[in-house]
Amino acid sequence: MKLVLKKYVYVIVGFLLSTIGYLYCIIGNINLAEQIDIYFNFIKSSKIDELIFLWFKFFTLFIMLNIIVILEKKRNIEKRKIYHSMLYASNHIIRNFLYQSHILKMEAEENITFNKSTINMFEESKDEAMLLLKKLSSITKIDDTSIYNSIKEEVENKNSTV
DSSP states (O other): OHHHHHHTHHHHHHHHHHHHHHHHHHHTTOOHHHHHHHHHHHHHHSOHHHHHHHHHHHHHHHHHHHHHHHHHHHHHHHHHHHHHHHHHHHHHHHHHHHHHHHHHHHHHHHOTTSOHHHHHHHHHHHHHHHHHHHHHHTOOSOSHHHHHHHHHHHHHHHHHHO
């Protein structure tokens, strides 16, 4: 719910402003058509030079808000690219380590004197590492809480068994 509100904050603000304006017109018994007519008559009677400055302020505000939104989107895209490249690199390193350590497991299985419970512990930790890598790869929102929440259940289960 919070993500949806954050995503559509400008739409919600616009809706609230237009609703408040509508209610203000109804309560104040203001005829919008008449007010628009008065405004256009004012434009005709005024000099254009004075109005250019007024329109320029609104245009500048609009441009600044759009630039802020565009920069925020670019920042999020860059953040997502960095996250995915770091995730790919760490997945590659960890998977290589797990596959190479699998060779050690195979050697230990061939040795009759090696403790079988240690092999089982290795297999469990390898499966857990693969599961956590898959969960980290499926994150949609990139921030500390979502990263922690993606592996939280496994961390809590591991802490409760220890």
